[in-house]
Amino acid sequence: MLPFGRDEPRSAAPQPLAAAPAGTVTGAPLPPPGAVAPSPSGLAALDPSLQTGAVQQTPPPMGSDQLGRTDLLGGWTISTATDSCQLFMTLTTWAGGYRASTRNCLSPGLQTVSAWNMEGGQVQLLNDAGTTVARLYPTSKTQFTGQTEGGGPITVSR
Secondary structure, three states: OOOOOOOOOOOOOOOOOOOOOOOOOOOOOOOOOOOOOOOOOOHHHHOHHHHOOOOOOOOOOOOOOOOOHHHHOEEEEEEEOOOEEEEEEEEEEEOOEEEEEEEOOOOHHHHOOOEEEEEOOEEEEEOOOOOEEEEEEEEEOOEEEEEEOOOOEEEEEO
């Protein structure tokens, strides 16, 4: 089998698009950190609470502040549109992160998972070459959702 795109005919470069008017651009100095811009235009005009200087506090998303590497250790179930298999994660140092393995996966991409890493609130599943196989974000300490590099949805849960 030839790699993707080798036998594809080469097409001409795309034609440039004509410029379209984008509106007026204005400039103003930024307010100090934590302050609300005094101008009624912009984002403050969209939210009346920001005009009074009130700052709305939203709970942080489930992320690295609430989730540690040790929370990921052990066995998990991987679910995709076409697969349901097992994922095992350890803290053994491995290429690109920590050791991981899958069992009974039908997807060739999931079969190659050999490592995992956590950066910020994102968990990455990696293959032997260090290429990302899937990117996951925690929805709780027992479930992660995200996408495979092929663009399909993936859920990892206990």
